Amino acid sequence: MHDSSYYSKLGFKSGLEIHQRLATSHKLFCACNPNLTEEDQIGRVERVQRAVAGETGAVDASTRFESGKRRNFIYNSFRDATCLVDIDEEPPHDLNKEALDVALQIVAIFDSKIPDEIEVMRKGVVDGSDPSGFQRTMQVGYNGYMELNRKNIPIPTIFLEEESSGIVSQDENVVVYNTDRLGIPLVEIDTDPVLSTPQEVKEVAYKIGMLLRLTGKVQRGIGTIRQDVNLSIKDGARVEIKGFQELDIVDAIIENEVERQLNLLKLRKELLNRHAQVYQPIDVTSVFGGTSSKIIKENTKNGGVVYGVRLEGFEGIIGHEINPNRRLGSEISDYAKVSGIKGIIHSDEEMEKYSISQEEIDVLKQRLDIKGRDAFMLVSGQKDASKSAIERAIIRAKIALKEVPSETRMADSKNLTTRFLRPIAGGSRMYPETDSKPMELDAGKYEKMKVSAPNIEATIKRLRKQINNDQLAEQMLKSPLLPTYNLIVEKSSVDPKFVAAFLLEKMKEMRRSGLEIDALTDDVLVYVFTGYANGDITKNAVEEIIKQIPRNVDQVERIVADKKLTKITGKGLKKLLEGFKEKDKGMLIKQVMSKYRLNVDGEELNSLLK
Ligand SMILES: [Zn+2]
Numbered sequence: 001m002h003d004s005s006y007y008s009k010l011g012f013k014s015g016l017e018i019h020q021r022l023a024t025s026h027k028l029f030c031a032c033n034p035n036l037t038e039e040d041q042i043g044r045v046e047r048v049q050r051a052v053a054g055e056t057g058a059v060d061a062s063t064r065f066e067s068g069k070r071r072n073f074i075y076n077s078f079r080d081a082t083c084l085v086d087i088d089e090e091p092p093h094d095l096n097k098e099a100l101d102v103a104l105q106i107v108a109i110f111d112s113k114i115p116d117e118i119e120v121m122r123k124g125v126v127d128g129s130d131p132s133g134f135q136r137t138m139q140v141g142y143n144g145y146m147e148l149n150r151k152n153i154p155i156p157t158i159f160l161e162e163e164s165s166g167i168v169s170q171d172e173n174v175v176v177y178n179t180d181r182l183g184i185p186l187v188e189i190d191t192d193p194v195l196s197t198p199q200e201v202k203e204v205a206y207k208i209g210m211l212l213r214l215t216g217k218v219q220r221g222i223g224t225i226r227q228d229v230n231l232s233i234k235d236g237a238r239v240e241i242k243g244f245q246e247l248d249i250v251d252a253i254i255e256n257e258v259e260r261q262l263n264l265l266k267l268r269k270e271l272l273n274r275h276a277q278v279y280q281p282i283d284v285t286s287v288f289g290g291t292s293s294k295i296i297k298e299n300t301k302n303g304g305v306v307y308g309v310r311l312e313g314f315e316g317i318i319g320h321e322i323n324p325n326r327r328l329g330s331e332i333s334d335y336a337k338v339s340g341i342k343g344i345i346h347s348d349e350e351m352e353k354y355s356i357s358q359e360e361i362d363v364l365k366q367r368l369d370i371k372g373r374d375a376f377m378l379v380s381g382q383k384d385a386s387k388s389a390i391e392r393a394i395i396r397a398k399i400a401l402k403e404v405p406s407e408t409r410m411a412d413s414k415n416l417t418t419r420f421l422r423p424i425a426g427g428s429r430m431y432p433e434t435d436s437k438p439m440e441l442d443a444g445k446y447e448k449m450k451v452s453a454p455n456i457e458a459t460i461k462r463l464r465k466q467i468n469n470d471q472l473a474e475q476m477l478k479s480p481l482l483p484t485y486n487l488i489v490e491k492s493s494v495d496p497k498f499v500a501a502f503l504l505e506k507m508k509e510m511r512r513s514g515l516e517i518d519a520l521t522d523d524v525l526v527y528v529f530t531g532y533a534n535g536d537i538t539k540n541a542v543e544e545i546i547k548q549i550p551r552n553v554d555q556v557e558r559i560v561a562d563k564k565l566t567k568i569t570g571k572g573l574k575k576l577l578e579g580f581k582e583k584d585k586g587m588l589i590k591q592v593m594s595k596y597r598l599n600v601d602g603e604e605l606n607s608l609l610k
Contacts, residue, residue: 001255007197011234012258014201015193019186019226020212021163021219023483023522024099027183028162029092029136029436030085034184035219035521036166040079045087047073047131073128074176075165081180088132091435095120099185102217103140103160104446106187108453109211110155112144114446120436124429128175129164130182136433137161137188146191146211148204154192161186166223172340172385184219187212193230198254201229205247206478214454216483221518229254236261237404240424245413252416256323260417261404263322264331271401274373276313278397281390284308284378287363293355295345299380306380307390310368311346311397314375318397319348323417328400329377334420335396336379339389346377466496476500481507484522491526494533506543516549527553531560541565541598568599573608576600585609 027034048071075087084090100118107114122134141158163184165177189208195201205227212218212225227247231254232238239257244250285305288296296306311318318329333343345354347370351361368376377397379390399405408425409418456477463473466489476485481503489496511517528545531537537545537560544565550556560566568576576596582588589605 001199001251004197007258010258010262012196012231013193013233014195014198014229014231014254016189016191016195016201016205016208017228017230017240018189018205018208018212019228020189020209021224022099022102022185022187023217023219024096024102024185026096027086028096028099028160028185029094029183030083031093032083032086032183033080033180035081036178036180037078037081041076042079042082043077045075045077045131047075047128071128071170071172072174073131074174075131076168076176076178078178078180082182086131086179086182088130092120092136092433095436095439096185099160100140102185102215103158103187104441104449105215105217105453106189106212107141107144107158108446108450109214109455110141110144110146110158110189111450112141112155112158114141114441114443115139116443117438117440119438120433121430122433123161124431125164129167129177130162131165131179134431135162135164136436137430140187146204146207148200148207153194153204155189156192157188157190159188161188193232198251198258201231201254202247202251205250209247209480210456210478210482213480213482214456214459216454216486218483220480220483231257233258233261235265235404237406238424239404239406239418240408241411241418242408242421243411245411249413249416253411253413253418256417257409260323260326263320264328264400264404267317267320267322267328268400268403271313271317274313276311276317276401278394278401279310279312279368281307281309281387281394282368284364284367287360287367288380291355291360292357293360295342295354296356296380299341299382299386303383304381305383305386306378307386308364308368308376308378309390309394309397310370311375311377313373314397315373316348316375318346318375318377323415325415326417326419331400331420332377332393332396336389336393338422339392340385341379341381341389344377344379344389344393347375463500467500468497469500472497472500472504475504479504484525487522488526488529492530492533494529498539499529502542507546510547515547519549519551520546521552523553524550524556527556531556535569536567537565538567538598538601541567544598563598565598567601568596569601569604573600573604577608 024034026032077087085092104114118138118140120136120138123137125133125135137159138161139157140160142156144155144158146153146155163181163186165179166181168176168178191204195204209225227244227250229241229250230238241253241257244253283305284307285300288300288306291297300306319327321327329344329346329348336344364376370376377393379386379393381389406424408421410421411418460473460477463476464470467473467476476482485499485503488494488499507517528542532539532542544563545556545559548559550559580588580591582591588609592600592605593602
């Protein structure tokens with residue numbers, strides 16, 4: 001890990017874009033259930049999409065790039081979670097007021113200003129994740145800020161918008177989406193690019209997540225909060241990174257991204273020293289007429305082709321490692337893959353691994369005019385796909401001579417690196433939503449919200465008092481389960497310390513042992529803890545029930561019945577004791593508890609025997 005002076009010398013600047021799903025009773029512009037169901041599929045819709053011009057009439061680079069793919073999109077729809085609004089067959093209903101209220105609470109937490117009126121905009125979406133081709137979004141806050149270690153971090157904009165569909169699968173021709181996710185209210189919080197180290201980016205991401213949870217109205221679980229990081233260094237490029245799976249590795253991935261850019265700059269310098277050049281593609285299919293290379297044989301059957309390109313001066317550079325397990329060749333390959341091929345082969349790789357013979361290489365070199373420190377790359381596959389793939393590969397190879405490209409990249413949690421996703425999106429993708437009228441905001445109401453906005457100081461004070469254990473209270477404040485804790489404590493008379501310890505420690509253990517803890521809903525948890533508080537079940541039964549990961553309250557009841565988990569107490573307990581002959585108190589307790597651990601409260605038994 002480098003220190004902050006290392007990053008300041010590089011001119012490192014970074015900002016965050018946080019997307020958080022809100023926990024509301026229905027979706028943003030329709031009455032559908034905003035929780036993922038993925039069970040009752042009721043149909044599917046198919047669409048083909050093309051690029052749409054934005055407000056300025058321009059089609060931006062990312063739009064053009066995606067539309068070049070010409071893919072079909074399939075949208076799975078689900079009972080109670082998909083309606084005609086979601087699949088764009090009906091205009092949006094009225095804006096969800098509950099979602100707007102939560103969004104304004106968030107705006108208040110960041111001490112933002114609000115616009116006089118809310119204007120719904122359409123933001124062009126080209127990856128097909130919205131059947132309409134756009135996402136509805138509205139700015140709800142501007143000029144806010146937050147603090148981290150006494151540093152002011154401006155939050156210039158906060159948006160309330162629709163969540164996109166969840167991707168199920170994709171190949172060259174078809175992308176399949178689930179629409180249950182589509183239209184869930186989502187808040188987007190952007191920071192200015194003032195974060196000066198990867199560590200700081202991570203800390204701010206953690207803190208924003210924590211602040212959002214103070215509202216108690218955000219969804220939890222995998223994918224409910226997403227952090228996109230944008231960053232740049234002085235001589236490099238502005239890059240956006242998406243798809244972080246966990247916050248703990250954000251800094252490590254950013255560190256590697258900086259190294260990648262620095263290495264690309266070094267390679268560029270070397271390429272310029274060598275007067276490197278990228279040539280036009282040549283059809284070299286005939287070189288592989290009798291090849292024993294499985295990949296090439298497979299790719300060239302049924303009229304497939306092989307294209308080769310001379311890369312003058314690229315020897316040793318295309319295969320140079322720029323990140324763990326990534327080379328310049330990987331960057332070029334990422335571009336080519338967009339056309340639906342599996343990747344490129346280049347001359348810094350071992351040709352044996354593809355079973356390409358020395359004889360074939362010799363002929364190939366002759367055909368491509370490879371000399372001295374030249375390299376080559378090959379693309380094979382069906383004609384159209386390989387042609388567009390080799391063109392994309394050439395574009396990327398030429399960029400290597402010029403600069404680090406501005407891109408949207410995908411985080412790779414396993415290797416702690418990133419890979420190319422698409423060129424960076426420009427600003428030409430917004431236009432007004434004509435189906436929704438602008439809506440005035442009540443400034444007086446917002447001022448009141450600001451006064452009563454939840455804050456960290458008040459929350460930690462309350463938690464310390466309730467839980468009576470400072471360490472647990474601190475952990476609870478930072479936990480994604482804080483809203484759940486608040487709900488349980490609010491709705492039942494259960495001991496807050498027991499709830500905190502259970503949510504923080506027991507559930508962590510359960511997760512480690514492979515249980516699907518994230519599938520537990522707040523309804524289920526509140527129900528189980530209330531059952532304990534009311535004396536219907538014992539402490540031990542709470543754990544036993546939750547371990548079964550019940551999906552709903554009915555399932556909790558079924559588990560209690562099937563496993564006979566009802567608490568034995570009072571007269572019932574006295575009667576139970578009559579069945580034991582043991583005279584020694586300690587031994588008796590042991591015997592009862594080993595048989596009725598899930599039904600008898602140890603303390604009650606103890607005091608009864610006294
Ligand atoms: Zn709907």
